[in-house]
Amino acid sequence: MKVVSIEPTPSPHSMKINVTIKLSDGEAYNFKQGEDLSDAPDYIQRLFEIKGIINIYRVVDFITVARHPRTPWEEILPAIRETLGTEEPSHMIDTQTEDPQSADPSFGEVRVFIQMFRGIPMQVKLEDGDTEERFGLPELFTNAILEASPASPNIIWERKWIENHVRYGVVNDIGQEVVEELSASYDKERLDQLVKHAFQEEDSGDIQEIEAKNKITLETLDHSDWKVRYAALDRLNPTVKDLLVLDKALDDERSSIRRLATAYLGMVEEPEVLPFLYKALQDKAANVRRTAGDCLSDLGFKEAQPKMIATLTDENRIVRWRAAMFLYEIGDETAIPALQEASEDPEFEVRMQIKMALDRIQDGEAAKGSIWHQMIKASSSKKE
Numbered sequence: 268m269k270v271v272s273i274e275p276t277p278s279p280h281s282m283k284i285n286v287t288i289k290l291s292d293g294e295a296y297n298f299k300q301g302e303d304l305s306d307a308p309d310y311i312q313r314l315f316e317i318k319g320i321i322n323i324y325r326v327v328d329f330i331t332v333a334r335h336p337r338t339p340w341e342e343i344l345p346a347i348r349e350t351l352g353t354e355e356p357s358h359m360i361d362t363q364t365e366d367p368q369s370a371d372p373s374f375g376e377v378r379v380f381i382q383m384f385r386g387i388p389m390q391v392k393l394e395d396g397d398t399e400e401r402f403g404l405p406e407l408f409t410n411a412i413l414e415a416s417p418a419s420p421n422i423i424w425e426r427k428w429i430e431n432h433v434r435y436g437v438v439n440d441i442g443q444e445v446v447e448e449l450s451a452s453y454d455k456e457r458l459d460q461l462v463k464h465a466f467q468e469e470d471s472g473d474i475q476e477i478e479a480k481n482k483i484t485l486e487t488l489d490h491s492d493w494k495v496r497y498a499a500l501d502r503l504n505p506t507v508k509d510l511l512v513l514d515k516a517l518d519d520e521r522s523s524i525r526r527l528a529t530a531y532l533g534m535v536e537e538p539e540v541l542p543f544l545y546k547a548l549q550d551k552a553a554n555v556r557r558t559a560g561d562c563l564s565d566l567g568f569k570e571a572q573p574k575m576i577a578t579l580t581d582e583n584r585i586v587r588w589r590a591a592m593f594l595y596e597i598g599d600e601t602a603i604p605a606l607q608e609a610s611e612d613p614e615f616e617v618r619m620q621i622k623m624a625l626d627r628i629q630d631g632e633a634a635k636g637s638i639w640h641q642m643i644k645a646s647s648s649k650k651e
Contacts, residue, residue, distance in 0.1 A: 268310055269352040271328075273344065275595060275623060278376050279588055279616045280395075281333045282340070284347060287354065289328040296325040310351065317346040336395060341615045377441050379431040381449070384422055385465040387411050388453060391445050392428065393438050402442040405450055411458040415465040432530045433561070435554045435585055448523055451494035452501040483512055493521045500524060505531040507539055514543050522552040529555055533562025540566070545574050553583040560589035569597055576602055579609040584617050591620035598624055 274283040296311060298304060300321045304312050311323055314330075319338025324331040334343055382389040389412055391402040416422045434441045453461075483499040490496050500516055503509060509531075516528035529547040532540045540562075547559035560578065563571045571593075578590035587609075594602045606625045612618040 269354045270348055271354055273623075275592060275620055276331065278333075279585075280336055280376075281331055282344070284330040284332055284351075286328060286330060286351065290326060294326070296323070298323050313350050314347065317343060317350065319343050339615055340619065376433045376435055377438055379434055379441070379445055380428040381431055381445075382426055383429050384412060384426045385415060385418065386461045387415055387458065387465070388449050389426060391442060391449070393434075393442050393445075395438050398438065400438050400442055402446050404446060407450075407455060407458060408453070411462050415462045418465040432527075432558070435557050444523060448497060448501070452498040454494075454498065457498075483509075485512060485515055488512065488515050488519065493519075493524065497521070497524050497527070500527055500531075503531065505534050507535050507537050510535070510539060510543060514546070517543065517546055517550070522550075522555060525550055525552065526555045526558055529558045529562060533558075533565055536566060538568055538570075541568060541571060544571070548574060548578060553586055556581065556583065556586045557589050560586060560593060564589070564593045564596060567597060569599075572598060572602060576605045579605055579621070584612075584614045587612065587614070588617045588620055591617060591624055595620060595624035595627060598628055600628060603628060 268286050268288045271285040271287055274285065276283055296307065298307055298311060298315070300315060304315060307315075308325075311325065314320055314323055314332070319335045319342060320332055321335050322331075322333035324333075332343070332347065334340065376395075378394045380392040380394070382392065388404055388408055390404060393400045393402070412422075419425045431445070434445075483503050487499045488496050490499075496516075496519065500512075503512070505513065513528045513532055516524050519525055519528075525547070529544070529550075532543050532547070544559050544562055544566075547562075548556055550556050550559070556578075560575065563575060575590045575593040576598075579587055579594075581587050581590065591606075591609075594606060598606075603625065606621050606628075610618065610621050610625065612621060
């Protein structure tokens with residue numbers, strides 16, 4: 268088995284390694300560092316000997332490798348090539364070497380999960396590809412769960428984890444931020460209402476219908492208490508009719524509100540959102556700018572290309588990486604000069620992503636679109 272090529276994934280902490288040997292239909296492997304590998308294929312065991320690899324998923328003709336955030340790819344990828352061998356063209360291999368960069372856990376994405384019981388938050392869980400951290404909620408939430416628990420014959424079976432918007436930054440800081448946001452959004456009145464609803468029959472009214480009673484207005488976003496502003500925005504089911512509200516939220520002094528407004532813009536799948544997402548790309552907070560890049564990629568509007576090209580010079584590497592990823596997914600020949608100019612980026616992950624975008628475009632390979640759009644296309648094909 269040899270490496271054919273290496274492709275990015277939506278996370279800087281994972282890489283897709285295309286290989287020469289294809290597994291049979293339905294065959295797959297998924298292993299984590301520290302697990303019993305006695306039944307794993309020999310090449311999987313050898314890959315886990317590489318420092319920094321924490322997860323390996325093998326299916327069809329590729330291997331997805333996840334790394335520890337503190338181990339740079341410039342150490343891992345050459346070791347993968349040495350372990351498996353490679354058939355990659357020489358121009359595809361970044362031979363530039365550098366001293367390992369200082370650990371920066373804020374580069375990759377952090378997945379946020381909220382444990383819920385009948386609409387009531389119970390706790391927060393964060394995953395950064397390596398570690399899992401949990402954060403408790405204030406006493407107000409604990410009391411609400413205690414009041415609502417008799418409504419269920421088995422609360423342990425009924426509770427479930429709901430994935431929230433991806434965040435970027437240090438896990439502990441994000442955890443505290445999410446707890447603060449939940450405390451802002453769920454005041455005692457809202458929790459009391461959810462406790463009451465918990466004792467009603469499940470089909471007697473959707474929780475979202477109850478939550479939607481308070482319609483956010485421009486005046487709401489003038490409230491002096493950020494918690495009131497956040498709570499109102501958090502209960503919004505965004506449509507194109509809410510663009511003025513979301514535009515105003517993009518000017519809020521709190522980055523949590525600006526980030527949420529940006530994420531909502533990505534849920535409105537209409538070209539009318541583009542000017543507002545371009546505005547978010549200029550936000551002073553890097554996580555807001557990165558969220559805007561994610562949204563533009565998921566929406567897949569090619570007319571956003573010039574704005575993402577300009578973002579290749581952003582001061583923050585997670586934003587530059589996202590711009591390069593967008594151009595890998597969607598970019599065309601007009602992006603080549605900017606990519607060439609940015610190809611000596613000081614950060615390995617950004618430089619590699621730029622090189623992948625250049626190679627795809629210069630080799631004449633058609634853009635595949637974002638992972639999200641590829642999944643939608645694949646799903647549609649199956650239905651046909």
